[in-house]
Amino acid sequence: MTRRTDVVVIGGGQSGLAAGYHLRRLGIEFVILDAQEAPGGAWQHTWDSLRLFSPAAYSSLPGRLMPPQPGEVYPDAQHVVSYLADYEKRYELPVERGVSVGAVQCDGSFLQVETDCGAWQARAVISATGTWTRPFLPAVPGRREFQGRQLHTVQYRNPEELAGQRVVVVGGGNSGAQIAADLAGNVDLTWVTQRPPRYLADDIDGRALFDAATARRRALDAGRTDNGGVASLGDIVAVPPVREARDVGLLTARPMFDRLTEDGVAWPDGTSAPADTIIWCTGFRPALAHFAGLRLRGTRGHIATIGTRSIDEPRLHLLGYGDWTGPASATLIGVGRPAREAAREIAGLIRS
Structure with a gap:
């Protein structure tokens, strides 16, 4: 019917x-x-x-x-x-x-x-x-060869399920930073980002981001120069758990690796990091x-x-x-x- x-x-x-x-x-x-x-x-x-x-x-x-x-x-x-x-x-x-x-x-x-x-x-x-x-996973060489566990943001729940593991968190946005901060101190953490992390000022929250996005749309609709909106401010909102982990040195990001191996990730300079789990915070x-x-x-x-x-x-x-x-x-x-x-x-x- x-x-x-x-x-x-x-x-x-x-x-x-x-x-x-x-x-x-x-x-x-x-x-x-x-x-x-x-x-x-x-x-x-x-x-x-x-x-x-x-x-x-x-x-x-x-x-x-x-x-x-x-x-x-x-x-x-x-x-x-x-x-x-x-x-x-x-x-x-x-x-x-x-x-x-x-x-x-x-x-x-x-x-x-x-x-x-x-x-x-x-x-x-x-x-x-x-x-x-519709979680997105990038086409990184070796992703099918990695023998450990691979999760996306949507599958992560808490640090207890990964306690004591070697974990690579991939992603320099809010999800990547928040999950890395959540895991810091509970796992052997490697945080990997495409570019150096860009934190917004500590006093900026969602209201300011909404205002920035609205101002950008109004400027574009009026034919004015694109001011970049939220993207011009940074990539990561420094919510308290992220700020705390960052300030005590637990959030040190490494540049993006170029491939996965059977037991971890590897960089072009020949260095590598072992991993039991990789968490893709990739949008x-x-x-x-x-x-x-x-x-x-x-x-x-x-x-x-x-x-x-x-x-x-x-x-x-x-x-x-x-x-x-x-x-x-x-x-x-x-x-x-x-x-x-x-x-x-x-x-x-x-x-x-």
Whole structure:
């Protein structure tokens, strides 16, 4: 049986909920389809010690401030999960869980959304699937020859599971720095980065990053010179655990190796480091396989957009994948504005 609604939102994490909030305010009929069995999006699958970059008040979705976490300046992931679950319940957002979307196809004046629980027809679709389910692993020589364990950021949980091991952490961004700091003192750690680590000033947090990303987008839209946005400030937010490990000398990065061996990693100068486990903190790609049939994807797997709207399929909006779908739109504080703009554009389309 095929069901019909005005809008199908694919993904029930922070971006999908922000979209639902604004669609509800505009009186638009919609459904949120989420592959997860429980609320919280990707936040329910992070490593144990993960903290937000910002205090709760600056990490909120539209309409409801995140309450502070007792005893913590920067809330942990479980606090975020609880907040998202409460947000969904508070606004009575129509989320259907355990529903995996396989494909989105054109069907005349509708978009047909095929799932493992039946099909939906919609006047418009918002894709809010994020990137967590598409971890990226670089093609480094010898990766298949390495005899130890290889993890990606998404698979790491805590230092206890690696206690006493020789561990190589690869990646000079926030995930790499935070996981290296988490492991420092618990394992024989080698931290490897593509370039020397660039820490942001200690007083910069997520709010300042959102402001920088927004200022960059406004400058570009106005035809002014690109100021570099967040990238011009650095790569690593110095959250307290990272700052503490750095300041006592536990975060000393080595340059990127050129190959893996059976028992570790090796550099061009002939030096090497043994490893029992390698953790690849090497980023993600957008989870957009469900749009393969529409043939919209271009360079780097992106779909060309104006704001959040697909250029080649104006009934489709993409939300929460990073700056290409709105300044800081992959963050809690940043997704509200592009979600509002997407909902307004869809309202105009449906009511025209």
